[in-house]
Ligand code: SF4
């Protein structure tokens with residue numbers, strides 16, 4: 001079922017309360033009847049992007065560019081994380097918040113850094129880890145750290161359960177969400193075994209002076225209350241040509257984070273996968289993450 005049919009059925013079932021008010025401005029109706037992003041032609045995409053830019057300008061009083069760059073040919077993105085280097089400083093968490101215009105109040109974080117005590121059971125027992133550690137200095141003695149974020153699964157269960165197909169896997173492997181198409185049912189959150197998806201329970205807020213004005217339709221453009229969001233490997237950066245690294249890769253002070261094209265046999269990410277002790281999280285679920293943990297030391 002697509003979103004239009006879903007809304008039609010739902011609206012009939014609940015007496016039309018899901019429709020905008022009769023006297024809503026034209027842009028509200030336009031947004032409500034906006035086509036599914038994957039079915040828009042270039043002209044339709046351009047019109048939607050122009051409308052969004054106008055709306056953002058009105059709301060934030062600054063120009064926010066919304067790109068709709070398509071996937072680059074012959075590219076499949078992969079991510080590497082060196083567990084022997086990560087010191088648990090959480091700089092990646094906050095660089096991601098800034099880059100991706102995540103809500104500051106209420107707070108939304110795409111990356112969670114888990115702390116484990118050496119010798120304790122870990123990979124099989126993520127729930128036992130400490131997410132809220134607060135030592136004077138990192139790394140805390142006898143502890144190690146494991147950042148977790150969207151694993152950009154090759155077989156993403158979040159996509160499979162979405163009743164409106166508001167979320168899908170792009171040809172470059174990035175799992176995206178069309179925020180305007182998401183109905184906020186949160187089935188995808190229940191299906192994701194990595195806790196990677198976040199729901200906007202309230203209107204997201206960001207201080208205007210902190211807004212990143214370089215955005216992508218499928219990534220860090222300002223979100224709305226009631227939609228689900230997640231890491232997109234910084235789609236607004238990596239799809240530039242030449243592409244840029246995701247913000248978390250750029251900020252990491254110890255070089256624990258690696259990123260590149262899995263289809264390029266010369267890339268660093270391929271070298272790591274082929275030469276290091278590598279594992280993927282919850283591999284037994286057959287989600288086939290494109291996020292590889294490894295030990296370089
Ligand atoms: S910035 Fe690097 S070292 Fe710090 S928590 Fe993130 S991955 Fe670990």
Ligand code: SF4
Pocket residue numbers: 149150151152153156157158159175191192193194195196197230287
């Ligand atoms: S980690 Fe979760 S949100 Fe990301 S693709 Fe896999 S199932 Fe979907």
